[in-house]
Amino acid sequence: MLWLAALPMLAGAWLPWVLLRPNRLAPGEYLRLPPAWVALAAVLALLPALTGQVRRGLVWLPATLALLLGVWLLGGRTAAALVGQADFARASAASGVWLYLLGAGVATYAAGLALPERRWVAWLWLPPALALLLGGHLADWSVLVEGRNEGPRWVQELGQHLRLVGSALGLSVLIGVPLAVWAAGRARVADAVLGVANAVQTLPSLALLGLLIAPLSALANAVPALREAGISGIGVAPALTAMTLYALLPVLRNGVVALRGVPTGVIDAARGMGMTASQRFWRVQVPLALPVWLGGVRQAAVLLVGVAAVAALIGAGGLGTYIFKGLQSAASDLILLGAVPAALLAILVDGALRALEGWLGRRLGRAA
Amino acid sequence: MTATLPARKRRARLPWGALLWPALLLLCLLPGVLPALINPLNLGEVGAFDPPLWRLTLTHLGLVALSGVVVLALGLPLAVAVTRPGWDAPRQLAETLVGLGQTVPTFAILALAVPALGFGWAPTLLGLIVYGLVPVVSNAVLGLSGVDRGVLDAARGMGMTAWQRLWRVELPLARPVILAGLRTSVVYNVGTATVGAALGAGGLGEPIINGLSQQNTALVLCGALLSALLALTLDAWLGLIERRAGQMS
Amino acid sequence: MxxxxxxxxxxxxxxxxxxxxxxxxxxxxxxxxxxxxxxxxxxxxxxxxxxxxxxxxxxxxxxxxxxxxxxxxxxxxxxxxxxxxxxxxxxxxxxxxxxxxxxxxxxxxxxxxxxxxxxxxxxxxxxxxxxxxxxxxxxxxxxxxxxxxxxxxxxxxxxxxxxxxxxxxxxxxxxxxxxxxxxxxxxxxxxxxxxxxxxxxxxxxxxxxxxxxxxxxxxxxxxxxxxxxxxxxxxxxxxxxxxxLAGRPVSAFVRAGLPSPGAPRVQADLNARSALSVMLREGHDTLEVLRGEELLGHVAWQDLRGEGHA
Structure with a gap:
């Protein structure tokens, strides 16, 4: 697998590293790394695999170094490319950077697998990479230039994105949890709920957003009070409605499945020992269902980060705004400014909730 | 890594969905039917479409079908490879990457492909393939590694070669789970392909996006309705195939 | 009650x-x-x-x-x-x-x-x-x-x-x-x-x-x-x-007394059904029952097959 990782890295070292353009939209020229750097990058590309032949436990060192070299060179080469250029000139990362970082990432991941007790070595690159980013070493990279220009507005859109995801998730939990509890006790209702949930999930998210515009704008036209409250066919209201509906499904489905999955013997024992219905619910059913249920909330949250990006189309704001702006003006830096944070956000949310799930699972004895 | 399991076996029921959804879809595609349905709602003007709706539907279907074929061609060998003994590390990598593909927003994957491939159907196809791989690979890995050890041992004991075991035992036994993954993949991709219209891929997302930018809700409704019907149709059909495969094995 | x-x-x-x-x-x-x-x-x-x-x-x-x-x-x-x-x-x-x-x-x-x-x-x-x-x-x-x-x-x-x-x-x-x-x-x-x-x-x-x-x-x-x-x-x-019989130890049926010579020996916690099999196998209708080394007494075929011996 380490040799597999070496391939894209070698290709990356040789391929163009920086795309230099006179302004953010114009076509530009591709710049390769200077030969000395190509040689160093190539050596670091092969080193993890070679180390792996000798001592698997040490692979993390060259792999981390390779990853950091990739990041460092991105900053260094973009800065070098911009020397003597006009203010509007932009230096972006070209295919070489991406391939090199991909390969190095796989190598560090493999290094983590080789040390099952010390998985964290696969993340050793993160602090220095963050230091490079925050220390301004990457400041000339076009995406960060764009980010600086957008500055406060970008922070605002990120906040809007988080607000959308947070409110939709909160609403769906608020609606979904009692609904799941109610449905779980009734076999037919539970079947129907699961059926509807699956059917709605079949629908394309964009279609769902679109389908909600008509009834909501009709509602807003019919009831002026609602319109004054800011509800209309376009904007936050339909986005929030669609997102809540979408997120409701995993919350509901996992809730019903989790509650129904509590072994009947356990429930019977609890009844036979004299627990009242509410004691059974709080002391037995909830703790046993919680880890699985939280899995549904996590799926919902991850889904929402994605749907919120699409919701920018109907004017709800969020990081999707940059993606659409970028697509409309063919400015890839803008696209990256929206897409990369959205992707990272999803991964972060997923990781955090997964950790919570694992912790709860251990505490509640499922993973014993 | 979550995987979709095959549809629970229910009592034999008329596959009404497999007939109703395609019938409605075809009805809506007849010239003049959709405008006649939507114009009375006073949401905007829907006239003749250029390109016509059936062309958009075919483009959409083509994108989804093409990505489905590529996904199978890539995903199945990958899943078979990583479930061979001694491939634990690559399997963990594959599972991590697949999990990552599931986590990263669809739209972000599509958009990230644009700088590399330019506008048009190409980035959309790439996004569909990446996103479509997720359920196929995870289900195939689940299905293949779920084959009973005893059955495999018996097959070995009868003198089957590794290939024969794969073709005659493992793949047939894993088929229902793999098909369930393909179904999820295809249905999600109908949705993903609508978003692809923002990248200029055409398809049924086009009226939605045009309608949104022109503030023409009727147009949005057309695209939304058709793409929803297309998703439901494919879901019902693939569900039928999946159920049949489940009964055979 | x-x-x-x-x-x-x-x-x-x-x-x-x-x-x-x-x-x-x-x-x-x-x-x-x-x-x-x-x-x-x-x-x-x-x-x-x-x-x-x-x-x-x-x-x-x-x-x-x-x-x-x-x-x-x-x-x-x-x-x-x-x-x-x-x-x-x-x-x-x-x-x-x-x-x-x-x-x-x-x-x-x-x-x-x-x-x-x-x-x-x-x-x-x-x-x-x-x-x-x-x-x-x-x-x-x-x-x-x-x-x-x-x-x-x-x-x-x-x-x-x-x-x-x-x-x-x-x-x-x-x-x-x-x-x-x-x-x-x-x-x-x-x-x-x-x-x-x-x-x-x-x-x-x-x-x-x-x-x-x-x-x-x-x-x-x-x-x-x-x-x-x-x-x-x-x-x-x-x-x-x-x-x-299978549910009871042979000791429940023991009678004090002198054993017949050459009778097979069994331990007291053996279940009575197995004791019966020992008799059949060895061709003896009496068994000596021991707890450890100590002789408890003997048990006869009729004791085990007899009626109502609670």
Whole structure:
């Protein structure tokens, strides 16, 4: 697998590293790394695999170094490319950077697998990479230039994105949890709920957003009070409605499945020992269902980060705004400014909730 | 890594969905039917479409079908490879990457492909393939590694070669789970392909996006309705195939 | 003492239990035996009102069970089931402490009680107190199940096929352990089983049911040697005597006296059925019974095959 990782890295070292353009939209020229750097990058590309032949436990060192070299060179080469250029000139990362970082990432991941007790070595690159980013070493990279220009507005859109995801998730939990509890006790209702949930999930998210515009704008036209409250066919209201509906499904489905999955013997024992219905619910059913249920909330949250990006189309704001702006003006830096944070956000949310799930699972004895 | 399991076996029921959804879809595609349905709602003007709706539907279907074929061609060998003994590390990598593909927003994957491939159907196809791989690979890995050890041992004991075991035992036994993954993949991709219209891929997302930018809700409704019907149709059909495969094995 | 009077349970047109009259004697173990669907589990579950009867009444210590709230009633009755039903999210100690906690008993006293109970069921408290149910074998889990049922020191214990899900070895061991516990504590136990051996081996009394009615109620000896009906005889089967022997140590049949010379020697804890096989194999009609090196006495063929030797 380490040799597999070496391939894209070698290709990356040789391929163009920086795309230099006179302004953010114009076509530009591709710049390769200077030969000395190509040689160093190539050596670091092969080193993890070679180390792996000798001592698997040490692979993390060259792999981390390779990853950091990739990041460092991105900053260094973009800065070098911009020397003597006009203010509007932009230096972006070209295919070489991406391939090199991909390969190095796989190598560090493999290094983590080789040390099952010390998985964290696969993340050793993160602090220095963050230091490079925050220390301004990457400041000339076009995406960060764009980010600086957008500055406060970008922070605002990120906040809007988080607000959308947070409110939709909160609403769906608020609606979904009692609904799941109610449905779980009734076999037919539970079947129907699961059926509807699956059917709605079949629908394309964009279609769902679109389908909600008509009834909501009709509602807003019919009831002026609602319109004054800011509800209309376009904007936050339909986005929030669609997102809540979408997120409701995993919350509901996992809730019903989790509650129904509590072994009947356990429930019977609890009844036979004299627990009242509410004691059974709080002391037995909830703790046993919680880890699985939280899995549904996590799926919902991850889904929402994605749907919120699409919701920018109907004017709800969020990081999707940059993606659409970028697509409309063919400015890839803008696209990256929206897409990369959205992707990272999803991964972060997923990781955090997964950790919570694992912790709860251990505490509640499922993973014993 | 979550995987979709095959549809629970229910009592034999008329596959009404497999007939109703395609019938409605075809009805809506007849010239003049959709405008006649939507114009009375006073949401905007829907006239003749250029390109016509059936062309958009075919483009959409083509994108989804093409990505489905590529996904199978890539995903199945990958899943078979990583479930061979001694491939634990690559399997963990594959599972991590697949999990990552599931986590990263669809739209972000599509958009990230644009700088590399330019506008048009190409980035959309790439996004569909990446996103479509997720359920196929995870289900195939689940299905293949779920084959009973005893059955495999018996097959070995009868003198089957590794290939024969794969073709005659493992793949047939894993088929229902793999098909369930393909179904999820295809249905999600109908949705993903609508978003692809923002990248200029055409398809049924086009009226939605045009309608949104022109503030023409009727147009949005057309695209939304058709793409929803297309998703439901494919879901019902693939569900039928999946159920049949489940009964055979 | 539990008295069941004219007990009846109907589900629509079908009758699960019909005009059942029965007294479960105090401090004894009564096995509710019968083929599946005979109403034995329904009867058991009516005692702690998991199922409400449609007719008749049940008296617990002379008091109608309906005057208590069902939850309060159940907290005063131990309950053990085949699926064991330990709470997987709680430790062994927390599981055992469930009913005392529900009753609001003092935590410290309960903790001590938990240790005593684990000791009683043969689990070292220091080792098992903090374990999770998932870490236990089936036999260990059901030992915890029994400890949990005894936690609040209820006078009555209801058991629904308690050893039915265990493998034969664990079942035998747990049956032995439970019989000892029962001798020491003298609880009134009602145990549902479809396993004839289990009923004959553990039951002081056996109530054989069929299609919602009581077929015969008596000691195991009564049922074997004085079956009340053809059904009882058929249900227990030809080898009922042998079955009964299998559940008793040969020492229960020992007579003091001089052995016949050259008689085979067996240990006192050998079960009587195996002792019989030894006689057949060795061609002797007498055995010397020893405990360790000490001679207890001898046992003869007639002693084992003889009637009504309780």
């Amino acid at each position: 539990i008295q069941v009077e004219h007990l009846e349970k109907r589900y629509g047109d079908s009758v699960a239990v019909q005009d059942l009259n029965l007294t479960f004697p105090e401090g004894q173990l009564t096995a509710l035996l019968g083929p599946s669907g005979c109403g034995k589990t329904t009867t058991l579950r009516m005692i702690n009102r998991l199922i409400e009867p449609t007719g008749g009444r049940i008296l617990l210590g002379g008091q109608d069970t309906r005057i208590l709230k069902p939850e309060a009633l159940r907290r005063s009755i131990g309950y053990v089931i085949q699926q064991i039903g330990l709470f997987p999210h709680l430790s062994v100690a927390q599981n055992v402490a469930t009913v005392p906690d529900l009753l609001g008993r003092d935590r410290r006293a309960t903790a001590q009680r938990v240790d005593e109970l684990l000791d009683l069921v043969g689990l070292d408290p220091a080792v098992y107190r903090g374990k999770r149910p998932a870490e236990l074998s089936g036999g260990q889990a059901q030992r915890v199940g029994v400890a949990r049922a005894l936690a609040a020191d209820p006078p009555v214990l209801l058991m629904d096929e308690p050893f039915g899900a265990l493998d034969p070895l664990a079942r035998d061991r747990l049956q032995d352990a439970f019989r000892d516990i029962q001798r020491r504590l003298g609880k009134t136990v009602v145990m549902v089983t479809h396993d004839i051996d289990e009923a004959l081996r553990l039951g002081d009394r056996v109530a054989l049911m069929r299609a919602g009615r009581l077929e015969q109620f008596g000691t195991p000896d009564d049922l074997i040697h004085r079956p009340a009906s053809e059904f009882v005889r058929d249900f227990l089967g030809e080898d009922a005597t042998l079955r009964q």
